[in-house]
Amino acid sequence: MTATIIEIRGLNKRFGVGDAETLALRDVNLKIKSGEFVMVTGPSGCGKTTLLNIIGLLDRATYGEYYLDNHPVARISKRKQARLRNEKIGTIFQNFNLIQGMTVIENVALPLIYRGVGKTKRLKTASRMLGRFQLNEREYYLPNQLSGGQQQRVAIARSLVGNPSIILADEPTGNLDSRASHIVMEELREIHEQGNTIIMVTHNANLTAYATRVINIIDGHIDTDININKRVAKNPARQRRRR
Amino acid sequence: MKFLLKNHISDAAQSLKANRSRSFLTVLGISIGVASIVTILSLTGGVKRIISDQIQQYGDDLIVVRPTYTNHAKDIFSHLTDSMSFASSSLTLQDVASVKSLDETMLVAPVSVSQHELLGDNDAVSSVIATTPDFFNIFGLTARDDDDLNSSLSQNTIVLGSRLSVRLFDSVDTIGKKLIIKGESFMVVGVLSPIADPININNVNLDEAMFMSIEKSPIVDKTPQIQQINLRTRQDPATVANLVDQAVAKNHKNAKDFEVLSGESIYSPAENILSLMSITLSIVAGISLVVGGIGVMNIMLVTVAERTREIGIRKAVGAWGGQIMVQFLIEALILSIMGGVLGFVFGYLGASAVALFTPILPFISLDIVKTAFSISIAVGVVFGLYPAFRAARKKPVDCLKYYR
Numbered sequence: 068m069t070a071t072i073i074e075i076r077g078l079n080k081r082f083g084v085g086d087a088e089t090l091a092l093r094d095v096n097l098k099i100k101s102g103e104f105v106m107v108t109g110p111s112g113c114g115k116t117t118l119l120n121i122i123g124l125l126d127r128a129t130y131g132e133y134y135l136d137n138h139p140v141a142r143i144s145k146r147k148q149a150r151l152r153n154e155k156i157g158t159i160f161q162n163f164n165l166i167q168g169m170t171v172i173e174n175v176a177l178p179l180i181y182r183g184v185g186k187t188k189r190l191k192t193a194s195r196m197l198g199r200f201q202l203n204e205r206e207y208y209l210p211n212q213l214s215g216g217q218q219q220r221v222a223i224a225r226s227l228v229g230n231p232s233i234i235l236a237d238e239p240t241g242n243l244d245s246r247a248s249h250i251v252m253e254e255l256r257e258i259h260e261q262g263n264t265i266i267m268v269t270h271n272a273n274l275t276a277y278a279t280r281v282i283n284i285i286d287g288h289i290d291t292d293i294n295i296n297k298r299v300a301k302n303p304a305r306q307r308r309r310r
Numbered sequence: 311m312k313f314l315l316k317n318h319i320s321d322a323a324q325s326l327k328a329n330r331s332r333s334f335l336t337v338l339g340i341s342i343g344v345a346s347i348v349t350i351l352s353l354t355g356g357v358k359r360i361i362s363d364q365i366q367q368y369g370d371d372l373i374v375v376r377p378t379y380t381n382h383a384k385d386i387f388s389h390l391t392d393s394m395s396f397a398s399s400s401l402t403l404q405d406v407a408s409v410k411s412l413d414e415t416m417l418v419a420p421v422s423v424s425q426h427e428l429l430g431d432n433d434a435v436s437s438v439i440a441t442t443p444d445f446f447n448i449f450g451l452t453a454r455d456d457d458d459l460n461s462s463l464s465q466n467t468i469v470l471g472s473r474l475s476v477r478l479f480d481s482v483d484t485i486g487k488k489l490i491i492k493g494e495s496f497m498v499v500g501v502l503s504p505i506a507d508p509i510n511i512n513n514v515n516l517d518e519a520m521f522m523s524i525e526k527s528p529i530v531d532k533t534p535q536i537q538q539i540n541l542r543t544r545q546d547p548a549t550v551a552n553l554v555d556q557a558v559a560k561n562h563k564n565a566k567d568f569e570v571l572s573g574e575s576i577y578s579p580a581e582n583i584l585s586l587m588s589i590t591l592s593i594v595a596g597i598s599l600v601v602g603g604i605g606v607m608n609i610m611l612v613t614v615a616e617r618t619r620e621i622g623i624r625k626a627v628g629a630w631g632g633q634i635m636v637q638f639l640i641e642a643l644i645l646s647i648m649g650g651v652l653g654f655v656f657g658y659l660g661a662s663a664v665a666l667f668t669p670i671l672p673f674i675s676l677d678i679v680k681t682a683f684s685i686s687i688a689v690g691v692v693f694g695l696y697p698a699f700r701a702a703r704k705k706p707v708d709c710l711k712y713y714r
Contacts, residue, residue, distance in 0.1 A: 125626055126707040146630040153628020164623050164710065168328060178627040180317050225627065 071137070072233065072264055073099040073122060078131030080117050080287075091117045092287045095131070101232070104259045105266045106275050109284035115268045116237055118284070122266060123158050123235045124148045153181050157226030161238035163218040165210035171221050172197065172206040178229040196224045200254065216247025223254055234258060236267040240274065252277055314633060315640070322641035325613065333645060336602075336609045340649025340689060341656055343599030347592055348657025348682050353664060354588035355673030361577050361584075368449065373551050373572045375409070375539040375558060377401050400567040401536040401558075403524070408557040409539060414550045417542040419445035420524050422534045423514055430478030430489040437519045438491070440527035440534055446502075448540050451516065454482060454503045462500045463523040469500040473517040494529050496522065547572040599685065602649065603693035610642050610697035621701055622709025635702035642694025643687065650686025654679070 080092040091114040099105055107115045120126035121133065124140065133140040135151065143151070152158075157178075165174045176193035184192070197203055200220040210218055219239060226234055236255065240248035248271075256277050259265050267278070275281045283291040326333040377400040406420045422440040427433060439445070446452070446459045446469075453459050454472065462469050468489075475484045475498070487498045505516050527534040543550040551572040558568055571578075614621070621634055661672030 120707045123626070125710065126705065146632065149625065149628050149630030152626060158626050160710070164619070164626070166620050166623055168324060168620075177624070180314060181624075181628040181630075181633065183314070186316075229628070 069100045069102055071098050072101045072135070073097070073266075074132075074134040074137075075122075076132040076134075078118075078121065078128045078133060080114070080121065080126070081129040090287055092121075092128070095287070095289055097282070097289065097292075099264065099266065101264055102259075102262055103264055103266075104255075104277060104279045105264075106278035106281045107266065107268045107284060108270070108272065108275065108281060109290070111270075113284045114287040115284050117287075119235050119237050119266065119268050122233075123156055124152050125158070149181070153178055153229060155231050155233055157229065157231040157234045159219070159222050159226050159234065159236040159239045161241040163210070163215075163222045163242075165218060165221060165225075167210055170207045170209060171202065171213070174210065174221060175225045175228050177225060182229060193224070193228055196228045197221070200224050214247070215243050216250055219243060219247070219251050220254065223251070223258075227258065232264060234263050234265045236265065238268055238270065240269070240271065248274075314636070318637045318640040319644070321637060322644050325617075325641060326644060329613075332609060332612075336605050336645050337649045337652060339602035339605040340599070340646050340686060341602075341653035343595060343602040343689075344650050344653025344682050344686055345656035345660055346595035346598060347685065348654050348678060349660040349664070350588055350591045350595055351678045351681060352658065352661040352672040352674050353670055354584055355675060355678065356661075356665070356670040357584055358581065359673050360670065361580060362574075365574055365577060370573045371543050371547050372448065372576065373415075373541050373543060373547055373554060373570060374576050375401065375405070375541070375554060375568055375570050377537070378567060378569050399535040399537055400562065400565075401539060402561070403536070405558050405561050405568075406524075406536065406539055408561055409541060409554055412550075412553055412557055414543050414545050414553055415541045416544055417444040417448050417540075418442065419448050419540045420536045421445070421538045421540060422524060422527055422531070422536050424527075424531045424534070426491050426531075428474075428478060428489050428491055428520060430487065431480065432478055434474065434477045436474050436477075437514045438527075438531075439514060439519050439521050440524045440531070441521060442524060444542075445521065445540065448542050449516075451505070452503050453500045455485075455501075457485075457500050459500050463521060465523070465526065466494070466496050467499040467523075468496045469502060469521040470498055471502050471515070471517040471519045471521075472504045473515075474520060475501045477518075492529065599689060603646075603689040606642055606645050606649075606690065607693040607697060609645070610638060610694055611700070613641065614638060614697050614701040617701075618704065618709045618712040621704055622706050622712065625704075625706035626710065631702035635698045638698035638701045639691070639694050642698065643690035646686045646690030646694070647683075649689075650682055653686070654682045657682070 075095055075097040078092055078095040078097075079090065082089050082091055095118065107118065109115050117126065121128050124135075127141075136155070140148070165171075166177070169177070172190055172193050175196055176189040179189040179192060194203065194206060197206055200223065202217065202220060202224065205213060205217065205221075210221065213221065219242075223239070234255070239255070240251055243251060252274060255265060255267065259277075267274075269275075279295050281291075281293045281295070282289055401420070403420070406418060409415055410418045419441050424438050424440070425435060426438050427435050428438075441463070443460045443463050446462075451459075453462075453469075459469060470478070470484065472482050475482050478484070478489060479487055482501055484498050484501055488495050489498065490496070502516065524534070524536075541554070551570045555570040558570070559566075562568065624634060658672060658674060664670070665672050
């Protein structure tokens with residue numbers, strides 16, 4: 068039995084006040100186990116990104132409980148939350164969110180700065196990570212000198228550099244063509260096979276083939292929650308051998 | 311907790327370089343404020359040094375007796391108004407005699423300054439100092455032809471300052487010439503060497519003054535006022551000042567209408583006025599510093615707004631509010647410290663430029679360096695805090711939604 072890494076109970080998120088008030092998430096209950104590849108789908112504005120932001124500690128629920136690794140998030144200080152974002156969670160965004168003024172390698176090394184890693188070690192680690200994505204020769208390029216697919220791979224490298232256990236991806240292929248999408252998805256599959264938990268938000272129903280679990284959200288509420296059990300990577304090493 | 315100082319400094323340097331002209335203008339704003347304060351401090355420092363040089367030059371064995379009219383309030387404002395009430399002095403020739411009779415006093419020179427029209431070859435209105443020949447010895451004044459001035463002031467003989475001599479007779483070689491004051495004829499028996507000191511004694515430019523005997527002063531001035539008695543001693547000035555105080559107090563029936571000053575306190579009224587002026591000027595200059603600081607705040611708010619997305623990214627990868635705050639605070643500090651350094655250079659150049667036209671030499675002490683440095687740091691912290699705080703407080707999700 069794998070451990071529950073994320074548990075959400077009765078989660079609500081409200082935006083706006085008075086007449087403009089909308090409930091982006093209503094009464095969401097969710098348990099995610101370590102090693103799952105969860106895809107969250109649903110129409111635009113259904114609240115899937117909001118859910119991902121709350122899971123990624125970028126946003127707070129209006130009410131409801133969220134346990135990360137069995138710790139109630141509501142009781143964790145902002146500073147501790149920042150540290151959890153740094154150590155436990157890697158985030159990938161639709162628009163890559165690389166810092167434009169920094170080179171590729173500096174972008175990848177960014178999370179390590181806030182972990183207090185020294186410069187030499189930081190750049191070495193970042194370089195190794197970029198090597199894994201075949202981006203070594205682009206290390207000193209600026210993000211806007213790369214293609215979208217390359218930028219997203221840099222962003223993935225950044226999300227992985229701190230060795231987090233949870234990867235959150237918000238429409239990582241949303242800005243990419245199908246070929247780049249495919250490459251990015253293969254990277255994510257590989258990351259998953261190494262034992263990481265991935266939660267990915269997407270529009271694209273075709274991509275659900277990569278997932279072990281598909282959650283469909285409609286109007287801020289979980290509509291369907293389907294487990295594709297055969298794909299759960301219980302022992303990534305064995306699975307890789309099988310392939 | 312890690313403050314990541316090195317990273318913040320290199321980030322800040324990068325950001326400031328990316329917006330060169332705007333950073334430069336902000337730095338310039340601060341530097342103008344710092345420059346004016348450095349100029350003021352270094353010039354007042356220069357003047358103070360002239361005063362202390364003079365104290366050294368005249369030695370610390372000088373003792374001065376002055377009349378006082380105000381009550382015991384010794385603050386600077388009463389000193390400022392004091393000079394207006396010299397119309398009638400409490401000091402008398404009897405006091406001079408009592409002081410002179412003390413064994414401890416070596417040289418005694420009463421001073422009575424008045425303005426008169428002098429008729430020589432040319433006419434001139436000038437300060438007339440009624441005193442004794444000891445005056446020349448006390449202030450180290452010499453005759454231009456090395457004559458002994460000790461017996462120069464008697465019945466109808468006078469000594470001229472060098473420039474007054476030129477004004478009256480178009481020459482410095484005027485010994486033996488006659489001039490008339492209020493119908494009375496006086497003969498010039500000595501002319502002083504030109505005096506280089508920019509600071510005057512008793513508010514009179516000695517180069518432009520005429521010296522006469524205090525005993526003869528009633529001829530030109532019906533009620534001579536002794537504004538001051540200068541004296542010199544070979545013994546401990548403080549002890550002698552005490553004796554002088556007792557002697558004069560006896561004449562005055564213990565009325566406290568005079569003061570006996572020795573050493574640096576002689577110059578304290580001047581120093582106090584100087585300090586007051588320098589504080590006033592610095593406050594005015596401080597206004598420009600506030601304006602510069604507002605410039606820093608303004609630019610930092612723009613920077614924070616421009617880099618909202620970056621803040622979001624940094625927070626998403628694990629920066630907490632404090633680290634973001636320090637990052638932007640350091641950027642503001644770099645701006646203001648650069649302004650401080652530049653302002654210090656400008657201020658020193660400014661003071662040197664002023665020095666070209668005045669006898670004041672700019673004076674830079676470690677204190678002034680420290681003041682300039684701490685002022686710029688204070689401006690950076692005060693005006694950088696709010697933008698940095700705003701950057702730190704933003705929610706990561708809001709920052710990431712931000713589009714430029």
